[in-house]
Amino acid sequence: MFPKPIEKSSRGVQYTYQALLPVALLLWLAPLIAVALFAVRPAVDFTTGNYWGMPSTFQFFENFGQVINSSMPRYILNSFMITIPTVIGAVALSAMAGFALGVYKFKANLLLFFMFIAGNFVPFQILMVPVRDLTLELGLYNTKTGLVLFHIAFQTGFCTLFMRNFIKALPFELVEAARVEGIREWQIFWYVVLPLMKPALAALSVLIFTFIWNDYFWAIVLTQGENAQPVTAGITSFNAQFRAMYHLMRAGSIVAPLPPVAMFFLMQKHFIAGLTLGAVK
Amino acid sequence: MADTTQPHRSVTTKNWYARNEIAITPWLFLVPAMIMFSLYVIWPIGQSFYISMFKWDGLLPVSQSGEFVGLANYEKLLTRDPAFKVSMWNNAKWLLFYLLAIPGGLFIALFLNQTVTGIRLYKSLFFFPFVISQIVVGLVFTWFYDPTFGLFNGLIGVFGFDPVNVLGNPKLATYGIIAAGLWPQTAYCMILYLTGLNSVDPEQVEAARLDGAKGLKMLWFVILPQLRPATFIAFVVTIIGALRSFDLISIMTNGGPFGSTRVLSFYMFEKSLSEYGFKMGYGAAIAVILFLIMLLFIGYFLFRMYQDEKEAR
Numbered sequence: 001m002f003p004k005p006i007e008k009s010s011r012g013v014q015y016t017y018q019a020l021l022p023v024a025l026l027l028w029l030a031p032l033i034a035v036a037l038f039a040v041r042p043a044v045d046f047t048t049g050n051y052w053g054m055p056s057t058f059q060f061f062e063n064f065g066q067v068i069n070s071s072m073p074r075y076i077l078n079s080f081m082i083t084i085p086t087v088i089g090a091v092a093l094s095a096m097a098g099f100a101l102g103v104y105k106f107k108a109n110l111l112l113f114f115m116f117i118a119g120n121f122v123p124f125q126i127l128m129v130p131v132r133d134l135t136l137e138l139g140l141y142n143t144k145t146g147l148v149l150f151h152i153a154f155q156t157g158f159c160t161l162f163m164r165n166f167i168k169a170l171p172f173e174l175v176e177a178a179r180v181e182g183i184r185e186w187q188i189f190w191y192v193v194l195p196l197m198k199p200a201l202a203a204l205s206v207l208i209f210t211f212i213w214n215d216y217f218w219a220i221v222l223t224q225g226e227n228a229q230p231v232t233a234g235i236t237s238f239n240a241q242f243r244a245m246y247h248l249m250r251a252g253s254i255v256a257p258l259p260p261v262a263m264f265f266l267m268q269k270h271f272i273a274g275l276t277l278g279a280v281k
Numbered sequence: 282m283a284d285t286t287q288p289h290r291s292v293t294t295k296n297w298y299a300r301n302e303i304a305i306t307p308w309l310f311l312v313p314a315m316i317m318f319s320l321y322v323i324w325p326i327g328q329s330f331y332i333s334m335f336k337w338d339g340l341l342p343v344s345q346s347g348e349f350v351g352l353a354n355y356e357k358l359l360t361r362d363p364a365f366k367v368s369m370w371n372n373a374k375w376l377l378f379y380l381l382a383i384p385g386g387l388f389i390a391l392f393l394n395q396t397v398t399g400i401r402l403y404k405s406l407f408f409f410p411f412v413i414s415q416i417v418v419g420l421v422f423t424w425f426y427d428p429t430f431g432l433f434n435g436l437i438g439v440f441g442f443d444p445v446n447v448l449g450n451p452k453l454a455t456y457g458i459i460a461a462g463l464w465p466q467t468a469y470c471m472i473l474y475l476t477g478l479n480s481v482d483p484e485q486v487e488a489a490r491l492d493g494a495k496g497l498k499m500l501w502f503v504i505l506p507q508l509r510p511a512t513f514i515a516f517v518v519t520i521i522g523a524l525r526s527f528d529l530i531s532i533m534t535n536g537g538p539f540g541s542t543r544v545l546s547f548y549m550f551e552k553s554l555s556e557y558g559f560k561m562g563y564g565a566a567i568a569v570i571l572f573l574i575m576l577l578f579i580g581y582f583l584f585r586m587y588q589d590e591k592e593a594r
Contacts (some may be wrong), residue, residue: 002478002486002504004495006395019396021403024392028407031425031464038424051430078381097314111309112588114583117528119322121521121579125549125568129332129339129561130325132554153321156314185306216415216528221554232416236532239420246430253420257413264412268405275469276476276514 004126006092010275039063046246063251070241072252075234080259082144082151083212087205089152090159094204095197097156098163099189103175113164120157124217127154135222142160142223150222151212159204162274166200167193203274206267210260231256326572333565340559347562354566358496364540365567368548371455372524372574375544378459379466379523383515386470391500393471394478404475411468420533422461423448448534451541458529458542466522470515477511478504513585520578524571545571 006017010202026033040063041055050056101113132141133148140146170193178188219233226234236254242248298305331352335347358365393404410418426433426447434444447457481504489503505512526547534542536551543551545567553564 001394001483002481002499003391006397018397021397021400025403025406029409030432031421032410035421035424046430052435081529093314093317096310101312104307106304106307109307110587112315114587115323116314116318117586118579118583119318121575121582122322122326123525123546123568123571123575124527125546125564126329126572127322127325128327128550128568129553129565131321133339133342149317150321153317156318159324160314169413178309185302186309187587189310210412214416216414216416216531217550220531221550232414232528235416235420246424249420250424253417257417260414261412264409265405270434272472272476272564276473277513 021032023115035250036254038247039254041243041247043247059247063247064255066203066248067251067255068220070238070252071234072231072238072255074226075229075231075238076256076259078144078228078234079213079230079232082147083209085148086155086212087208088152089148091201091204093152093156094159094163095201096189097160097210098167099193101160101164102170103172103188103193113160116157116160119156122147128221132221142225142228144223144228147218147222147228150218150261151215155208155211159208163197163200167195170196181262199273206263206271207274209263210271213260214257252269329565329568329572330334332562333569335562336560337562338559338560339553343561350562354563355570358563358566358570364543364548365545367540368543368545368567371544372571373544374455375459375523375526376460376520378456379462379519379526380516382466382470382519383512385463385467386515387474389471390474390478390533391438391466394475404472408468408472410465411472413465415462415465415528416532418461419529422457422464422529423533425461426457449538451538452454454538454542458526461533462522462526462529466519469518473511473515474508477508481507513534517582521575524575524578545574 006014009017025069038051040058041050041059042057042059042062045051045056047206048056060255099115101109135141135146135150138146140149174192178192183191213230214232215230216232219230223229226237229237235252238252239249242252332343332347334349334351335343336350336354337343337347354451389407393400393407413421425431428434428444428446428449433447438444445453447453485503485507486499489499494503525546526544527550529551530536530542530544530547536543536547549564549567549571552560552567
């Protein structure tokens, strides 16, 4: 193990390390903690210039209550209605594509695989004008469906990379054994490969959920207004509505990312497995 | 046809599909993904190249309201557009300084790679900034830099410095935004290295220790070579992240002050869709240039991956 395990050091070093940990964390998260501290202040503290002293009153429920009574829940609901279908769609498409690229040998295999990877890396801006046009033509501009369709297509690139590498690492003998048994090819996918892919499916779902929830660019390119915009785009109108109401803006920005944060803490293992792309063994 | 060619299949009726099952199945599985990907990713790339040769307001289809201008958009961009130059320079700054996330992430990973009680929670809390959307990170740092009640000015005030309006100063604003971007990106690199450190071969470390290696020497000659896969991924995601920077700029300064924080991705959006008018052709030309820059990196990444693939076979 590197660096040297701290238990092998002297008592003094051990205590220093343990004291250093919370200090380092506090510094690392300081900007966020400042936001949280402001979010429970009453409005009057900002007019009197009481930024860092004790809050004159403690207004946790009042401030967050006002956020819940604003358009924020609507935006959050939109985010869910965009994110969940995207996760299902992208994972389904890429599980199939990953199976095809991971199990079968054919000429265009590597070429297609690299096409998916390359597509996943392109800048959004090169797609922006044509995708916006396409969405307008399909009559899906400013709808959640329009956003979902694009997200599914784009995320399929990254997901296919992940799925294919995962399937490639499975023992190929399983597929061969199934073939000897005379099982149909699609049944190999359904009964042999898919059950083994559960960790990959979980990892990708958590990861794509976070990616899509946090998307801002496509939200402002393809939607406008309360009925379709997700929370990342909605928070700017929320902030415009509560301009100069610093405590409420901060409370809003704490509420907006809660779902992916909860998801991360609940499914940390899968999340990290997904992030490291399976490339760090 | 000869049934004997596939003796291992006990199928009674051998129709065309059954005979070619292994050749056809992968394509059936690929079709949905390929249709979506072509429609929304591959085809639009080509279209952008095409649109970039028009003067077009985007209101009617490009064949009707577009005016073909050849390479004039590129000519104007490269020779007569100061905003483009600023954007390019800022992209270069982003590329360079964003890479600090890699040593930063390694440093934190080394700091946290211990087994004391509660370390798991510390690791996830250090990683936490990456989970929040860039929009919220942008807001958090805008408030952090705020000249009247921002924590940043409070902190430098302790050391006797005058308040600085980081985001209002054209010389500093881009660095302020990059610093905000480094926060989640460093967390990402940290998690890559923590995972990498987990799989460092303990026997090699012990052997090197017996040979008297320790500290920085150990890190450089024994540990880092084993962390190469992690470094590669950290490099890929950081470069892509630097060139994709948009959300932070949009939320923190909206390109200002005086357009000093524009990067190509933001400038393209501004030209194509903002209140300054719909210059779709010009915007597409900016996007094409950004794409070509990205392509250099993508090409290199794919080349590296291809080498790995060949070894794996």
